[in-house]
Amino acid sequence: MQPLTESHKPSIADIEGAYTTIKSEIHRTPILTCRGINSILNANIFFKCENFQKVGAFKYRGATNAVLNLPLSEAKFGVATHSSGNHAAALALAAAKRGIPAYIVMPDNAPSIKKKAVAGYGATITFCPPTQQAREETLGQIQKETGAAFIHPYNNHNVICGQGTTTLELFEDVSDLDIVIAPVGGGGLLSGTATYAKEKNPSVKVYGAEPANADDAYRSLRDGTIYPSVNPKTIADGLLTSLCPLTYSIISAKCDGILTVPEDTIANAMRMVWERMKIIIEPSSAVPIAAIMANPSLFREQRVGVIISGGNVDLDNLPW
Amino acid sequence: MQPLTESHKPSIADIEGAYTTIKSEIHRTPILTCRGINSILNANIFFKCENFQKVGAFKYRGATNAVLNLPLSEAKFGVATHSSGNHAAALALAAAKRGIPAYIVMPDNAPSIKKKAVAGYGATITFCPPTQQAREETLGQIQKETGAAFIHPYNNHNVICGQGTTTLELFEDVSDLDIVIAPVGGGGLLSGTATYAKEKNPSVKVYGAEPANADDAYRSLRDGTIYPSVNPKTIADGLLTSLCPLTYSIISAKCDGILTVPEDTIANAMRMVWERMKIIIEPSSAVPIAAIMANPSLFREQRVGVIISGGNVDLDNLPW
Numbered sequence A, B: 001m002q003p004l005t006e007s008h009k010p011s012i013a014d015i016e017g018a019y020t021t022i023k024s025e026i027h028r029t030p031i032l033t034c035r036g037i038n039s040i041l042n043a044n045i046f047f048k049c050e051n052f053q054k055v056g057a058f059k060y061r062g063a064t065n066a067v068l069n070l071p072l073s074e075a076k077f078g079v080a081t082h083s084s085g086n087h088a089a090a091l092a093l094a095a096a097k098r099g100i101p102a103y104i105v106m107p108d109n110a111p112s113i114k115k116k117a118v119a120g121y122g123a124t125i126t127f128c129p130p131t132q133q134a135r136e137e138t139l140g141q142i143q144k145e146t147g148a149a150f151i152h153p154y155n156n157h158n159v160i161c162g163q164g165t166t167t168l169e170l171f172e173d174v175s176d177l178d179i180v181i182a183p184v185g186g187g188g189l190l191s192g193t194a195t196y197a198k199e200k201n202p203s204v205k206v207y208g209a210e211p212a213n214a215d216d217a218y219r220s221l222r223d224g225t226i227y228p229s230v231n232p233k234t235i236a237d238g239l240l241t242s243l244c245p246l247t248y249s250i251i252s253a254k255c256d257g258i259l260t261v262p263e264d265t266i267a268n269a270m271r272m273v274w275e276r277m278k279i280i281i282e283p284s285s286a287v288p289i290a291a292i293m294a295n296p297s298l299f300r301e302q303r304v305g306v307i308i309s310g311g312n313v314d315l316d317n318l319p320w
Helices: A012-022 A035-041 A059-069 A086-098 A112-120 A132-146 A157-173 A188-200 A216-223 A245-254 A263-277 A283-294 B012-022 B035-041 B059-069 B086-098 B112-120 B132-146 B157-173 B188-200 B216-223 B245-254 B263-277 B283-294
Strands: A044-049 A079-082 A102-107 A124-128 A179-183 A205-211 A257-261 A303-308 B044-049 B079-082 B102-107 B124-128 B179-183 B205-211 B257-261 B303-308
Touching: A012 A059, A012 A157, A012 A188, A035 A044, A035 A263, A035 A283, A044 A157, A059 A086, A059 A157, A079 A086, A079 A132, A086 A102, A086 A112, A102 A112, A102 A132, A112 A124, A124 A132, A157 A188, A157 A245, A157 A303, A179 A188, A179 A283, A188 A205, A188 A245, A205 A216, A205 A283, A216 A245, A216 A257, A257 A263, A257 A283, A263 A283, A283 A303, B012 B059, B012 B157, B012 B188, B035 B044, B035 B263, B035 B283, B044 B157, B059 B086, B059 B157, B079 B086, B079 B132, B086 B102, B086 B112, B102 B112, B102 B132, B112 B124, B124 B132, B157 B188, B157 B245, B157 B303, B179 B188, B179 B283, B188 B205, B188 B245, B205 B216, B205 B283, B216 B245, B216 B257, B257 B263, B257 B283, B263 B283, B283 B303
Parallel strands: A044 A303, A079 A102, A102 A124, A179 A205, A179 A303, A205 A257, B044 B303, B079 B102, B102 B124, B179 B205, B179 B303, B205 B257
Antiparallel strands: none
16 A cells, blocks of 8 residues: 555635546435424534435445556456445445456454345455454555455545535535534545635635444544544544544644544434434434534534434444 | 315415415425435425525415415404424414414323424413313313314414415426425315415426325225324324314325325434434424335336425434
């Protein structure tokens, strides 16, 4: 994997370029509002609903941009990644749409629903023991055998630019936002969000939201060093990863802070959205809403864009 | 209660008039489509999403139209109904918006979430034993004491006209529909749907969908007589009621048939929509989708409008 440097930091122009590239491939997801929730949170919330994106998550934007930016000479060997989550499904579908192979390394304990989704998009799945080392070794072996290009879920310029297009659409649809808030795991979404929002309007505040039980990004920014995410215990299964140098450098330069939320507030916020808005959001998407609830003075009467990152939930294991 | 006659049958002009009356009070709900479901069902489905309507159900349209059509001399005494479901919440909110009292008779075994919703809209709730006789007697007593106008959930011209505005919006947004399908309980929604669709375009087919375990409408139309709904056992809790003479006469004149579905297919259809569309629909709304699955030859490659009637679900008691 090539080391990523300052030159890989995206600009707003890069995100606009990504949008031109992927626009015809993605859903333009709606902005929803809910008077009941505005009243509870005492703010004007604009939900950017990437739960309605293809594969049910914003990840399809970044994966598509990465796949479409590969030159044919590389693309013909296919793409590869290790992931048990939405990035795996997103990369599998993006590759299928370009007609190139996708090789996905998944831990053998991944939920069967995720295995099925990835297989359903025609990817070749290789299972490995559920350790970081096994994942990386298995992926290395596959790359050696196939020549496939590794598309990292967030340590990748084109992926971050793709994720940033979510905020581009949010700004096109909603004027005069005071704040934008997105969940933070590895930081790809938050990096794209912060880059677009701050370059478009420097007076907009940008926050990341993170479970207190997986607060590596919060601690990393506080202490000026990247902490790994060690054995995090949270229902927000999309936020288990840690920042990489690229996302750390973007987020530390552009974000106004990381807000952490107690674990029990995540399911409450998720349920409030299900009950009042009649839409299905995954636990990771509820974390920014829980953060608004936990910080009323920060959000009072503000116009807040909330990135709803995805809607992939195991309906047999709901957190209530 | 006054007997309703042919003169109470709505026309398309009545529905257009209702729309003028209620338009500023209701949400214009979206039409959603889903390629995955189209592929499974081998049809082009246009979901008219009344789960996003106020109070989470189409019932708000009919209740609002009934409340706004009351002359001030009657309205000042308030409105009353007996219901444990969406009509109760809808009438409570519609009355609150007009600033008149609402008196709701609920069976004392109604789910606490429904009691809370109705109370939250400021209605006066009177509990009674869970029998039809107790409901009607309690309601009669309240009407005597208060002078409130009884707004029946479907045996009411203005209610049916309000429900018909769902299909008016569907036809405004989707051209060239071949079929429209809606769930049928008491028949208010289906009466409004069939009236609008058939008068707008007589070549459009209109079907009702009903659980096989609560197939009183199917049997009533087959045999030419109204059967009561006796102790129905279905998860489609919005479809437990039986037709009244007014809805029977509209539906028998205008509908192309009632399709019944096996009980176990309702939860499957509901879950398919939750998983693939990331929207929350209630069991009653899944019945038309189950009917499409059960009758592939009827719907093959057709453009089908499906009325998603509501999204009010007890998240602690899901049917899987």
